[in-house]
Amino acid sequence: MDKSKRGITRLVFSRIGIVTGLFLLQVFFLLFLFSAFENFLPQIWGGSIFLTATVVFYIVNCPMNSNSKITWLILILAFPVFGCLLFAYTKSDLGHRSLKERTEAVINNSPVKLEQEPNTLSNLEKLDKGIYNLARYIAKSTSYPVFCDTHVTYLESGEKKFEVLLKELEKAKEFIFLEYFIISEGKMWNDIYEILARKAKEGVEVRLMYDGTCEFKTVDSKFPKKLRRAGIQCKPFSPITPFVSTHYNYRDHRKIIVIDNKVAFTGGINLADEYINEKVRFGHWKDSAVMLKGKAVESFTLMFLQMWSLDGKEHNFDPYLKNSYPEKTGEGFVIPYGDCPTDGYKTGEHVYMDIINRATDYVHIMTPYLILDAEMENSIKFAAERGVDVSIIVPGIPDKKGAWALAKTHYSALISSGVNIYEYTPGFIHSKTFVSDSREAVVGTINLDYRSLYHHFECAAYFAFGESVMKVEEDFENTLKKCTKVTKESIKKEKLIIKIRGYILKVIAPLM
Template sequence: MKSGRKKAFNVIYGRVLMIIALLVIQIVLLGFVFMRLRESLPYIYGGFTIITAILVIYILNKNENPSFKLAWMVLLIISPVFGALFYLFVKFQVESKLINYKLLKIIDETQQYLSQDEEVISELEKVDMQVANLAKYMINIGGYPIYKNTYIKYFSLGEEKFKEMKEQIKKAEKFIFMEYFIVEESYMWNSILDLLEEKVKEGVEVRFMYDGMCSLSLLPYDYPKTLEKKGIKCKMFSPIKPVLSTAQNNRDHRKILVIDGKVAFNGGINLGDEYINHIEKYGHWKDTAIMLTGDAVKSFTLMFLQMWNINEKDHDDFEKYIAIEKENQNAIGYIMPYGDSPLDNENVGENVYLDILATAKKYVHIMTPYLIIDNEMMTALTYAAKRGIDVKLILPSIPDKKSAFMLARTYYPELIQAGVKIYEYTPGFVHAKVFSSDDEKAVVGTINLDFRSLYLHFECATFFYKTNTVNDVEGDFQNTLSSCKLVTIEDYNKLNIFYKIGGGLLKLIAPLM
């Protein structure tokens, strides 16, 4: 057993080292070109200096987040020619544009199945015009309607979701779609895999898609073939390659499970033992998820199929998977699942969060594992607090990434001074991505308060309004708060000076974290 683990470790470790080595070689070659231009070809070097000045003007006028502009301009100022070469190298890559073209084409094909029910939106306008306007934005820009007739069940821990998802998988009769950011050969995944194999034998269609980051250390590179042999259709999204490419920065961070088009799961919980506290990595793991039954499941079904079909020559018969007989859920409220793409220049995930902060009347309560935010989000959080809204954030006390935690704490002083209350979860790590507001609105999904989630990853979440589940989300927030420590400005001031300096330096590359 030990020799097998050692062999697997050596394979994985060797794979990671090879990828890193090849990436370093490419960066060194770029540096070599830069040095040759500087030493041997002064006229070309001088020409690149002019190009750098033009790029600075171009970046200043570009329709892009100021934080990303600043990161590029810092690089251009520190090393004008190398910065210009690197910027041109990144921007002239076509892989991301090709992925976006294919995705937009599929979204256009599926749009006929995601039309907004006019009766629902008309009713919502009478209840709350602000929420109706958010729904209109989502259908016009994001392409996802708002629904009624959908029941939501909230899970305050990963182990609760794990138990329910196993029960629902057992009930599957037609198809099971799974899309996850992280999957690790573990008790959790192996338990689910056993069920999936049984379902395949029963004639159920099973598809599984996971992000290519798993191929670095969690799974063998040819793992899709392993699942194919079991009768499970499998894809690895954007496999990690030893090539400098911006497309590899756009990970599939979604967590989706759809069963028969009738049941869907969404939330922060991946397929690994720490997510269900079967093992302990960073203390107690606090995570959340929801289960939907009813009309709104259709959005998650098509969300999965859109991603699955990106690299398919012949697209699915989408209607086959959504022609589900409607069932009355006896549920109240409005439910809006939505996805967010990093390639369409529309920051849907962030805009939903900003809308909640801008329209709050009493409170906005947030759980997030990371706090690496741009000026827009900082302004929204502080302005809400300054106008008397009770803004509370729960973050981890035991981080999974020390550099990200160090950077997160650099935002504490400005937030605390504005009246935002920051709490750290003392038992361990918070991985939940939750907003709740005014006993009326809530969001549960995969979207963190950091640049990667808000700008660089494929994400998904569920917004719900005036459902009974909103109270469950807020109740869970209050229960979690009882296990947290309030962070004061005095606590921040006691931090080691080198810790603060390190966090400040990390802000220079915050958009890349």
């Protein structure tokens, strides 16, 4: 499929395409009603009012994010028929139900459960009750335990991760698992593919899982066949098909590599040349990742196997989780965790908010998108108001102008509460990092936007009381030197068109 056809198909089956289609359907529906039922217009009008009032009453009383409620109310009151149809389509969420049933089946029927080592948890409780409580929450919401025998290496750039990754791939003896949101052919992918194909010939089991949107954006239709011919097992997550379904709303945004259940990588870096600055798109691309070595790698191995098994074809995880580790391979505590949009928990957002709420000295954040719901914005503002140094680095050159304009709508309120916002002058920030009080940090795939916090499959590594925490802080401070601080004066000088675009998009932000 050529690029023009892929672009048209992607537009038609995107959320914008569906919304536009429903809007046009409403127009034709109303014209039909006016022409065919002209004598019954009072009854039709009354029915429309009753339907709108019923839906509004339902929205006001249902458990839903407050920002989402406001968005739906505005949409339904402005376009009653269109709004009610779209709400019914979204609320029915047949795709969500199907995906939820499959994820629950995989997790609940998983042949392997990672057990929590009791001494690790009790030692953490003695050291820090707040982090202990967070570990218990993550265990409850995701079933992933806390480890104390894993070495964490923070990788402060895509170039550094790429260099280290190639060396680790060469050491693979048993299996290599890869799960990525974006794969694009170029130097990065070609160098990795050469090793994967060679390892597959040597008898190493190689599996690659990528998000189905890649087939419309970055790889052609022959990509899976090429990999399978090289002996690489390949599977797209939720491939796009010409059927309207809310299933497509849930994407696999994770970036995971596991090697022999001994080494794991995660972070913001996809398999494409812009992530290692071989290709310039938005100035300099700043990203980050972590490498884990030790027992905590088991969590990422299991995470991958569960996603791979959503089609119900994988049943035996044991061969991939058998390893012996030295009693002590690292310092501090590590919790790898996943975030699933169908489990009823908002693990990614809650971990971030817990770090913010417990901070006493500082919280330093790097994020490509700053599209906050009311709960997250209030946590950030309150932390700053009680004297915590809350500093956030965002892109100076955006990849999405709409998201950039939307982020700027939060600046004034955050700065007024004492939050420091910095724009990365050389280009684009794609790192997703939190670090607080020289004590705890998170590096992963989770952005501060609605898609990451509500709709995507995500993952991250939380770590505390280790040297790697200070490496994240050191990277933040070094990056800060290349940033420009946002001030009230600079906000006033912002172009009017950007402000207007941001405020319009803010109304529909939860639907983006």
